[in-house]
Amino acid sequence: MKSTRVALAAFAAVGALTLAACSTAEPGAEETDTEAGEEMTDDGEDSGDEGGDSGDMETLRIGIKFDQPGLGFQDGGDYTGFDVDVALYVTEQLGYSADQIEFVEAPSAQRETMLQNGQVDMIFATYSITDERDEAVDFAGPYFVAGQDLLIRSEDAGTITGPEALDDLNLCSVSGSTSAQRVKDEYAAGANLIEQPGYSECIQFLTGGQVDAVTTDDIILAGLAAAEGSGSLQVVGAPFSEENYGVGLPEGSDLCEDINTAIQAMIDDGAWEAAVTANTDGTGYTPNADLNPPEMRGCAS
Numbered sequence: 001m002k003s004t005r006v007a008l009a010a011f012a013a014v015g016a017l018t019l020a021a022c023s024t025a026e027p028g029a030e031e032t033d034t035e036a037g038e039e040m041t042d043d044g045e046d047s048g049d050e051g052g053d054s055g056d057m058e059t060l061r062i063g064i065k066f067d068q069p070g071l072g073f074q075d076g077g078d079y080t081g082f083d084v085d086v087a088l089y090v091t092e093q094l095g096y097s098a099d100q101i102e103f104v105e106a107p108s109a110q111r112e113t114m115l116q117n118g119q120v121d122m123i124f125a126t127y128s129i130t131d132e133r134d135e136a137v138d139f140a141g142p143y144f145v146a147g148q149d150l151l152i153r154s155e156d157a158g159t160i161t162g163p164e165a166l167d168d169l170n171l172c173s174v175s176g177s178t179s180a181q182r183v184k185d186e187y188a189a190g191a192n193l194i195e196q197p198g199y200s201e202c203i204q205f206l207t208g209g210q211v212d213a214v215t216t217d218d219i220i221l222a223g224l225a226a227a228e229g230s231g232s233l234q235v236v237g238a239p240f241s242e243e244n245y246g247v248g249l250p251e252g253s254d255l256c257e258d259i260n261t262a263i264q265a266m267i268d269d270g271a272w273e274a275a276v277t278a279n280t281d282g283t284g285y286t287p288n289a290d291l292n293p294p295e296m297r298g299c300a301s
Contacts, residue, residue: 063106063123070223093262123248139246140259145291147239149218163187222285256299
C-alpha cells in the first residue's frame, strides 16, 4: 500500500488536465472482428504482441485523476493517492497484478465518454454517483463517502468552524466549480468568491493570506493539505453535502458485484482505513464516521 506525501512543489502539476485517450475492450469481453489484431498505441502505431490478446486483458486501463494529491496524482512514472490504492487493491482481488495496470488520466468532464468509448475499463476518480450519470454508465461501490467542506489555516480553526462563518471573508475554489457559489447561496451571502484555475493556486492564496478558506470535497482538501506538508492547513471537519465516490464502469458491465466484494474485503481487513490515514496524514482529517466506511449499493441485474 502506497502512502503519499507529495511536496508543495508538486502543485505546479495540479490543475493541468490532459486526456490520454486509448481504446480498449471491457475486461473479459470478446474481441470483435474489426478490433482483432488492430489495437493501436497512442502514437498510432500497431501495438503488436505487447499485452497479448485483448480477450485475455493482460493490461487493464484504469481512469484516475492525475492532479489531485492524496487521491490520484501522477509524479513522473509514479501514481499515488487513495483512489490509486483502492484501484490497486480491487484489481488485485480481480486477478490483476500491479504491472498489468495502466493508469489513464480521466478529467471530470470526460469520464462518461471514456467509459462509453472503451478508452478505459473502469474509473476511480472521485466519481460521485448521481442519477444522471447512472443513466449513462454503471457504478460499483461506493468506496468512500465525501462531503463538501472547508480548508483553512490551522491558526483560524477556532474562528472558521463552518461555511456560515465566511461572511465578509474570501473563499477560493476553481473556476467553473459550483462549490464556492453553493456556500454563498446557502450559507454566507456576504462571502467574497475568488476563482482560480486550479487548487494549487487556491492553496497558494490560502497560505499567502489572500483568501481565508478553500472549498471542495473534504478528502480532496485533506489530500491538498497533506501535500502542502507543513501542518499549517487543516480541514474544518464539518461537511455539508454527501458525495458517494463510485467505481465507474461501462454500461452493462458484469464486474460490479466482484468489485463490491473486493471493496468490502478492503474495508474488512483494515487496508481501507490504512489507505485513508496514509493519504491524509498530518491534516487532522478523519472521514465522516456516520457515512464511512461506506455500505455497498446494489448492482443492476
